[in-house]
Amino acid sequence: MASVIEYSTVVEMFDNITQKYLSDSRPMLMHKIEGSYVNFSYREVREMVHSFALGLAAIGIKRGDHIAVISENRPEWVVADMAIMKLGAVNISIYPTLTPKQVEYILNDADVKIAIASNQLQLNKVLKIFNDVPSLKRAIVLSDKVVTQEKKVMNYSHVVEMGKEFDQLYPGYVDNEQKKIKPDDLMTLIYTSGTTGNPKGVMLTHNNLVSNMKACASIIHFGSEDILLSFLPLSHSYERLAGYYTAMACGTTIAYAESIDTLRDNLIEVRPTIVTTVPRLFERLYNRIMKQMSEESKIKQTIFNWAINVGKTYRYSKRKNVIAPGLSLQHKIADKLVFKKIRERTGGRIKFFVSGGAALAAELGEFFDAIGIVVIEGYGMTEASPVICANLEQKYKFGTVGPPLPGVQVKIAEDGEILAKGPNVMRGYWKNPEATKEAIDKDGWLHTGDIGQFDSDGFLKITDRKKHLFVSSGGKNIAPQHIEGLFLQSSFIEQVVLIGDGRMYLTALIVPSFDSLKEYAKKHRIEFSNNEDLSQHPEIYKLLEGELSKFQKDLANYERVRKFTILNSPLTIENDELTPTMKVKRRVVEAKYKELIEKMYADVV
Template sequence: MPAQVEFETIPQLFTRLVDHYRGNERTVLRHKPDDTWLDISWEELEKRVQSMAGFLHKQGVRPGDRVAILSENRPEWAITDLATQILGGINVSIYNTLPASKVAYILNDSGAKWVIVSVPVQRKKVEAVLDECPALEGIVVMSALPDGAPDAMVHWEEALQAGHSYWKSHRETLRKLGRDVSPSDTSALIYTSGTTGDPKGVMLSHRNFCVNAKGALDRVSFHSTDHHLSFLPLCHAFERTAGYTAVLAAGAKISYAESIEALTQNLTEVKPTVLISVPRVFEKVYSRVREKAEQGSAIKQGIFNWAVGVGERYAEAEQDGSAGLLLSMQQKLAHKLVFSELHKKLGGNLRFAASGGAALPKEIGRFFQAAGIVIAEGYGLTETAPVLSVNPLEAPRFGTVGHIVPDVTVAIKDLNDDSPIGTLSGNDYPSSLTTEEGEIVVKGPNVMEAYWKRPEETRGAFDADGWYHTGDVGRFVDGYLQVTDRIKHMLVSQGGKNIYPGPIEEYFKTKAPFDQVVVLGDDRPFLTALIVPDFDAVRLQARDSGEPEHRDDNEALVEERWVDRLFSKHISAYNKQAPAHEKIRAFHLVAEPFTVENGMLTPTLKNKRRVIEDEYADEIDAMYERFARRSS
């Protein structure tokens, strides 16, 4: 569905949407600060945005200045962003999971004038590094100010009150700033989550965001009646474009989840029609559904498998219009007996879901489709604002990331000599192009301006013909883009074999009792793996078989010989169908899950491979030594 208004900049989008809905008392944002969901109308949002803009301008923020936000998803994030945009400023969003040292790095690198922080833990990070950030002039705090707060610290409500008066006195001057914003002006610096080294600031313009949001709306049918539950970090380009800019442009409503821990409860309260997520969330839901089915009797397991089969046949028949009366009746029965509970846990009102940020395992996509929930998997990078492709809801092909979005051109280039293998424009959709594998490169108005203050790295990201090199490997399959893995993740064995670990790791993600898997083997004679078990699934098996389950003691559980045999059985089953150079010869069970908090995952839940390898270097070396001794 097209956007409700025409726009080329974020200020145009905001002011025109406010005028479009003025007088309707239409809700745009919802949040739950205490125990009750509260609505914010377009008119109320306008008032708060203008007040924050007035405050920032009063403090000296001018076009091109950077305003940082260190906050979880909440209305104040949107208010600060929109206030910054209508002043011609630049949003610098900081992941709230970053430590104080990284916060200081981003504040200094961006040269942010002001930072807006949410809860005390975020405020304390900024307080701890305040003396290290000479460009920072002030802090707005959403929570209560501490005793003895520095003069530069202002409470959110106080800032709005001062800004409201200032806006009234300078209304025309401030409105002109928004009108003067050009599509080529920088809208935001989004700092890459950084699996290694310091994060880079990606300069994204108003054109980048606006073109990309409109392209996403062309491919994915958001309606003005839709309701999105926002929980992915708004610092990330995926949520910022798909779950914020595009949703607003469609005239839809956004509710902010209280936290990722409260997501299950919030889903049933909000009853969203759209769910935008990363694969990790869908994997967790799938694992719980599968475990529950396996706990049941043989009859219940049989009904579950029958329902999945019916759902898959119905989804396939529905795409080509061949779903007859019998199959339709079977599908309704399958929904009632098996899938209705899943829908209920997701709020009971879901039209579709979208997945990005990492690869969605094919088995999970097919399962949700069988359950009556299509997941539109897409693909992109921060540097492309971010959406490059997305699967059509009416004809998804799981295992691919869909069709190229409008105004974007993607090419596949040979990994060895950089020669073109195949090129496809989003304006050519649909297409039947199929190619060999190579690096994915891209051109389009969604591609970043540059890396902030990194001219050499900017030049290195583009080739002489102006193609941005994604660093991802992929191919076209019947006009659908398929992504294999990151080039930098490629493992080169001592035998000279090139191996991409991503597809191997995806294979295990859908198998009980695996939770997280990291495949290793660069410059090694063979592949090994670090495995975080799905501890709930393992303990369930312990109860069924009478083995020790070591409740609340994962360290003891992974040391059990029966657990080792359990995983050895699954590894052996994989090895039987894997090429020799992709077989897993040894593994190590890890008792502590990889998380953002322990530094093993990025804020978007991707493995920090180098960090994980460094942390478990001794265990990895021991795996290879044990196998070598057994083989000698």
């Protein structure tokens, strides 16, 4: 549904929505504290934001100042964000998973004046590099439990107390500053994940984000009766736009998951109706379901497979408004025997998932749709605030990212690159005019770096990243992400990185699912002492070889993996092998495992 209020800036949205629901009994935000979810009302959050804005003003924050927020998802993230906005300052959102060195780069590049850290861990990062950031004057820690003797550090409560004194001296100051904010004012710098080189600061205005919020709200039904579970980092443009600003503008309650590791429990506790997520969640859930079914009796497996086929036929027929006689009854039986039990794992109330950040395999979308779990897949990038295209709740196509959003123009260049244009396109990259010129041409088209094509119904299909496309030594173009997505359907494969640019054939680095391997080893009496021992066992290699053969059987010869190497440990954000949104840093991985990769090509002459 469309937003339930009028607004032209993000902070005006916040003011108007909290005013509309000021006396509402529904929570605005939900957060787990000491083992239980605690509700934050619209009145509470509104007052917290105003108090913190006064405190920031008291310590000298002015219009145009750059303030960094380094925090996990929590109500105080929203409070800090909106308080910064009220003063006309600029939020520099930083992933809490970044290293001190990476934080230092962003703080220096963005000329940050104050860093707001969530806890001791994040504060330690700031303190470690404080003296190496000339622009940095002070740090604020959101947790009052953190005790420090550092004079340059203040805690949240202290800032709020200073705000009370400031309000006595300068009544109406925050409201007056907010009135100066215009739609074209810079609102935030969001640093790209940086799969190659240093991240770039994307400059987004209020109008950039507001246009995207309104477009998304016009096609996806976020309602005041909904509860959205947020677990992707708010530092990322996708969660910030979809799981925060747009949901809030529609009066949707937002609940924060504790972490991705507790997501299964939080789904049951919160019983959300909407979840914004990435394809990896569906891959894991699918593998878990299929693994469980493989251990069931033949009768149960037969019922499961029958139910999935019925579900696919029913959902397809329903979209076409033609349901064959008897199909509805079959679907009711399948739902009672199979689907309802699976949906209960997500809390049992899901209306839909919103998937973005990477391509969702069409087979996965179709599988969950059959169960009655609708997955709305969209596409975008931070430079576009971020959504460019999205499937509709009642009209969607598996394997596509839907048509362009209202108000956004999309076209395909001669080389297949997707170009976008509209009010959501960024102002440019911070202090990087050359990169800006490279990204946005003279006619205002944003060059996404993605390859795609439209189908006959105007739905966009993404092929791959332009810079990720491999060209084999034989001149064949290969899209690695599509092939990797096929392999990730295996319950025995956790991560996979294809290698082959400029090579005679494709190879792969594979991180197995050690839990699945251990169960397989136990069942087949394979002895091992640790993960490394297990992963190098000939029977395990043979198992994974069979999995690759199974999932690549329909690929062309030049798209098939000829050799692979099993890695003993997962690719992680902490080791700089993944971006904070779980995308593989190919250059980093290829450099780190160069020796193993070259061995797979050692016999090429």
